[in-house]
Amino acid sequence: MGGKVSIILVMLFSSIFALVGGDILKRNSNMTDNYIDYYNSTKASNIAISGANLAINKLYLDKNWMVGFPGRSFSGGSFDVTITKIGYDSRQINSIGTYNGVSKSVEILLEPENFALFGNFYNVFGNVWAATGDTFQGRFHANDWINCYGDPVFLGQATTSKGVKLYDGYSHPEFFGGTKVTDPIPLEFDTSSMRIAAYNNGKIFRDTTNTGKVITVDIKLLSDGNVTYKLKIGTGSYTSERTVPLSTLAPNGLIYVEKGNLNVEGTLNGRATLVASQKGNSTAGQVFITNSIEYAQNPLSNPSSDDMLGIVAENKVTVTFNSSRGDINIHSSIFSQKDGLVIERYADYPTAYNMNLLGGIIGQKVQPTATYRLINGKYVPTNGYSYVHKYDTRFTKIRPPFFPGTKYFRVVTWYED
Amino acid sequence: MGFSTIIDILSATIIGGIILLNLLKLNENVYQAEVTTMLDVNLQVEVVNVANVIESDFNKIGYCADPENINDLSKVTVADTSLIKIVYDIDKDGDYDTVYYYVSSTDLLNGTPNPRDRILYRQVNSEIPFMVSNRIVDFNLKYFDSIYDTLTTPLASPGLATYIKIAFRVEDPYAYDQQYNEAYWRRLTVTAKNLKRN
Numbered sequence: 001m002g003g004k005v006s007i008i009l010v011m012l013f014s015s016i017f018a019l020v021g022g023d024i025l026k027r028n029s030n031m032t033d034n035y036i037d038y039y040n041s042t043k044a045s046n047i048a049i050s051g052a053n054l055a056i057n058k059l060y061l062d063k064n065w066m067v068g069f070p071g072r073s074f075s076g077g078s079f080d081v082t083i084t085k086i087g088y089d090s091r092q093i094n095s096i097g098t099y100n101g102v103s104k105s106v107e108i109l110l111e112p113e114n115f116a117l118f119g120n121f122y123n124v125f126g127n128v129w130a131a132t133g134d135t136f137q138g139r140f141h142a143n144d145w146i147n148c149y150g151d152p153v154f155l156g157q158a159t160t161s162k163g164v165k166l167y168d169g170y171s172h173p174e175f176f177g178g179t180k181v182t183d184p185i186p187l188e189f190d191t192s193s194m195r196i197a198a199y200n201n202g203k204i205f206r207d208t209t210n211t212g213k214v215i216t217v218d219i220k221l222l223s224d225g226n227v228t229y230k231l232k233i234g235t236g237s238y239t240s241e242r243t244v245p246l247s248t249l250a251p252n253g254l255i256y257v258e259k260g261n262l263n264v265e266g267t268l269n270g271r272a273t274l275v276a277s278q279k280g281n282s283t284a285g286q287v288f289i290t291n292s293i294e295y296a297q298n299p300l301s302n303p304s305s306d307d308m309l310g311i312v313a314e315n316k317v318t319v320t321f322n323s324s325r326g327d328i329n330i331h332s333s334i335f336s337q338k339d340g341l342v343i344e345r346y347a348d349y350p351t352a353y354n355m356n357l358l359g360g361i362i363g364q365k366v367q368p369t370a371t372y373r374l375i376n377g378k379y380v381p382t383n384g385y386s387y388v389h390k391y392d393t394r395f396t397k398i399r400p401p402f403f404p405g406t407k408y409f410r411v412v413t414w415y416e417d
Numbered sequence: 418m419g420f421s422t423i424i425d426i427l428s429a430t431i432i433g434g435i436i437l438l439n440l441l442k443l444n445e446n447v448y449q450a451e452v453t454t455m456l457d458v459n460l461q462v463e464v465v466n467v468a469n470v471i472e473s474d475f476n477k478i479g480y481c482a483d484p485e486n487i488n489d490l491s492k493v494t495v496a497d498t499s500l501i502k503i504v505y506d507i508d509k510d511g512d513y514d515t516v517y518y519y520v521s522s523t524d525l526l527n528g529t530p531n532p533r534d535r536i537l538y539r540q541v542n543s544e545i546p547f548m549v550s551n552r553i554v555d556f557n558l559k560y561f562d563s564i565y566d567t568l569t570t571p572l573a574s575p576g577l578a579t580y581i582k583i584a585f586r587v588e589d590p591y592a593y594d595q596q597y598n599e600a601y602w603r604r605l606t607v608t609a610k611n612l613k614r615n
Contacts, residue, residue, distance in 0.1 A: 005433055009433070009436065009437060009440060010436065010440070013440045013443070013444065016444075020447050020448075020451055021447070023451060024450060024451055024454050027454045027455055027457075027458045028454060028458075030458055031454075031457065031458045031461050031462075034458075034461055034462050034465055035461070035465070037465070038465045038468070038469070041469075109484060111484075155489075156489065158563075164564060172566075173564075174562070174574075174577060175562060175563040175564070175577070175579070176491070176574070176576045176577055177489075177563075178563040178579040179563040179564065180563070393488075393489060396487075396489070397484075397485060412484045412487070413480055413481060413482070413484060413487070414480065415477065415480055415482075415509075416476045416477065
């Protein structure tokens with residue numbers, strides 16, 4: 001009797017356990033499904049990102065690549081990448097990654113990169129060190145190491161083709177915009193396209209005697225929107241001064257000095273880019289800043305200011321020596337293909353002044369601007385100019401007319417769903 | 418006959434009793450496994466849900482649908498060990514929004530037996546905070562600058578944060594046999610594509 005009851009109990013409990021065990025297995029299965037869903041979703045997202053990165057690389061190699069990757073198998077799933085032209089010359093990449101029936105997408109907006117985006121750009125850093133007290137605004141790039149001595153501050157993104165070199169263990173640079181190693185960005189620009197643009201709707205100054213002489217152009221920018229200029233060919237004498245509206249002299253804003261040098265100062269009311277080309281002559285292609293160059297409306301106090309200047313020298317840009325000048329303000333993005341921003345005879349100044357630069361410096365190399373002396377354990381400038389830089393943030397959205405561009409796109413926005 | 422029957426009955430009762438006791442113990446074990454598994458499943462689902470919400474936000478730090486409105490201001494505006502305020506364009510309307518993650522004190526969930534559980538909130542702009550999870554026992558954020566140096570929290574300059582490590586642990590509010598089920602999620606490095614761009 002008892003044995004029968006036991007058998008019945010055993011069978012009863014077995015049945016209950018079978019039911020409960022089924023539930024446990026089902027829950028375990030749910031738990032696995034849950035993780036599989038998460039894995040599928042993550043994997044699909046990673047495939048979409050991979051597709052987008054491959055497309056960016058293709059565009060990096062060929063700016064005109066528009067084919068995309070239709071239905072490409074990848075890592076057990078697939079991605080579908082399309083390229084769309086946005087506006088005049090921007091691109092949108094749409095990458096859809098699919099894995100086990102789950103789809104994720106990435107949407108990227110790219111725009112052509114131009115040199116005005118940089119607050120500081122140097123091909124060669126050499127033995128110069130960014131040091132304590134130096135604050136770099138805007139994007140920073142070096143086709144070299146970024147040498148850091150002490151605690152320099154980089155407020156924008158800092159990119160380098162080699163890396164960050166710290167002087168010693170006490171050096172702690174601050175990169176507020178992050179830093180990464182990228183491919184070198186060639187410091188080059190297309191003089192012919194600028195020349196054509198100057199011919200078409202800008203102003204071109206050249207040796208009209210066709211004797212291959214170097215010309216010199218003096219330009220004074222006036223706050224009323226006019227420009228006063230004069231020029232000389234070779235060692236000849238200057239022409240008489242002419243004053244015309246900037247919009248009449250160069251409707252598209254591009255003033256191009258072919259095989260010549262340019263002296264410039266004044267207050268700009270409008271948008272312009274001043275170019276000095278070498279055309280094979282080593283003494284040409286220079287821009288000399290003879291005094292302050294300012295905007296009629298300072299964008300720091302008036303963000304809606306539409307005054308904007310680019311200075312482009314195939315050779316170098318020099319601040320001429322003037323011991324009685326005092327501080328100097330330079331509102332411009334400055335591009336010097338073969339040198340940098342040179343302070344002429346900086347050691348001969350009686351004391352140290354401020355060079356307040358609103359814009360950027362894009363050059364072959366970093367040039368010294370002042371002499372320093374160790375006072376109370378700190379290096380302080382004693383003669384020349386201290387470099388006080390502020391980046392003109394308008395350049396992230398708009399550049400001076402025909403200001404040189406790099407050959408690459410840059411990522412403007414990146415969206416992952 | 419009578420004596421052997423009694424012995425049979427007693428033996429059967431004893432054997433039946435032993436089996437019954439084992440079955441009852443087994444039943445208890447199965448019940449415990451059932452409950453533990455059920456709680457574990459819920460906890461795992463909770464982890465994945467919280468991870469999805471966090472990843473969705475952190476992957477988009479700094480994003481703005483309208484390039485004209487992109488600015489250079491810091492996109493991590495407050496950064497501490499267990500709270501963070503990030504900025505991106507949530508609804509793709511071209512304007513930046515602020516997303517604030519923070520955890521409550523344990524006092525808020527005094528009603529649960531678990532003394533460690535807290536609420537993880539996600540607040541968008543000035544809207545009413547959304548409860549992401551009420552089983553959080555640990556929500557930990559670590560920040561690194563661009564050369565992977567660890568930044569001390571709270572960050573005096575949140576703009577220096579370039580990489581963020583996120584880790585959180587969830588536990589059941591109710592213990593079984595003094596044991597709280599737990600699940601842990603960690604993402605080693607979040608590098609938002611839009612965080613550092615200019």
